[in-house]
Amino acid sequence: MANGSNCAAGEIPLGVYASGAAESCYQPAEADITDLSHTPASDAVTEAMLKAVDAASDEECLTYEVTTGDFEWQTCGGAGSEIRSMYWGAGSITTDTANACLDPVQVQLGSGPEMFTIICTDSDTAAIHGSVVMPDGYDGGTVTIEMTVVNDNATPASDFDIDFAIQCRGNSDILDNTYGTEVAADVDFDASGTCGGSACVTNEVAAVTTAAITGNGTCAAGDMLIWRGQVDATGTTATVADVHVIGVKMEYTTDIGD
Numbered sequence: 001m002a003n004g005s006n007c008a009a010g011e012i013p014l015g016v017y018a019s020g021a022a023e024s025c026y027q028p029a030e031a032d033i034t035d036l037s038h039t040p041a042s043d044a045v046t047e048a049m050l051k052a053v054d055a056a057s058d059e060e061c062l063t064y065e066v067t068t069g070d071f072e073w074q075t076c077g078g079a080g081s082e083i084r085s086m087y088w089g090a091g092s093i094t095t096d097t098a099n100a101c102l103d104p105v106q107v108q109l110g111s112g113p114e115m116f117t118i119i120c121t122d123s124d125t126a127a128i129h130g131s132v133v134m135p136d137g138y139d140g141g142t143v144t145i146e147m148t149v150v151n152d153n154a155t156p157a158s159d160f161d162i163d164f165a166i167q168c169r170g171n172s173d174i175l176d177n178t179y180g181t182e183v184a185a186d187v188d189f190d191a192s193g194t195c196g197g198s199a200c201v202t203n204e205v206a207a208v209t210t211a212a213i214t215g216n217g218t219c220a221a222g223d224m225l226i227w228r229g230q231v232d233a234t235g236t237t238a239t240v241a242d243v244h245v246i247g248v249k250m251e252y253t254t255d256i257g258d
Helices: 030-035
Strands: 060-065 070-075 081-089 105-108 114-117 127-133 144-151 159-169 183-188 205-209 224-231 243-255
Touching: 114 243, 127 243, 144 159, 144 183, 144 224, 183 205, 224 243
Parallel strands: none
Antiparallel strands: 060 070, 081 243, 105 114, 127 224, 144 205, 144 243, 159 183, 159 224
16 A cells, blocks of 8 residues: 555545655545535436447336346336236136036035036037136237136046137127137046046046137237137047036236236
8 A cells, every 4th residue: 555644634645656655646626525425416327328238219118137237128017927817617607508518507526615517518519608808917918728627427537628719809899709719628537647647536626728829809908808618529538427617717918017
């Protein structure tokens, strides 16, 4: 450290001689000392001072990129998404008008709780339906549907297949029978099937989830989303009179923070 003995009071030694004595001294201005603990004015930090990898656009938010330690401007809420869900118990599900899927009935499965279930016939006309007005924050993307069933056969076996599709309708849109592409939810009661990789037993809960489903129409927050589950008679080989549809869960994505 420089020997500041040859500097005046308040001066800071700068250059150093071989002997350690200060070669030169610096007298800081009062403003310099004050700035060491100075709080910047509200308009003192500008965009140009940021280590951002792109230019800002109106109403964008600044995000931190952990990989390189830079900042990046992005659409607010566009930094990621989160999954949310909603559930329809069988008692809140609508069946087809031809009653190829029977109306919900309250039953007791084994010694378990009383609940509403739906039983469908093995027919392509057998269908279940649900609808909801999508909440604020829904990003308009694809959805998945998880169907839960219970088979009360003494020895559950074979497959129960329902194909799900959706349509989205907003203000001034026409309600019709046009849905997006159907996506399968196939329950396999056999060994290595739906029930944890082994054969399902009587009254065991079996849940299957579709791949992503794209709706017909423009899906958006505040619009009505209508789903339909239609029995695939060809793929269904189980004794359908024993298969109780317990409920349907739909998962969708929202922008983080909404």
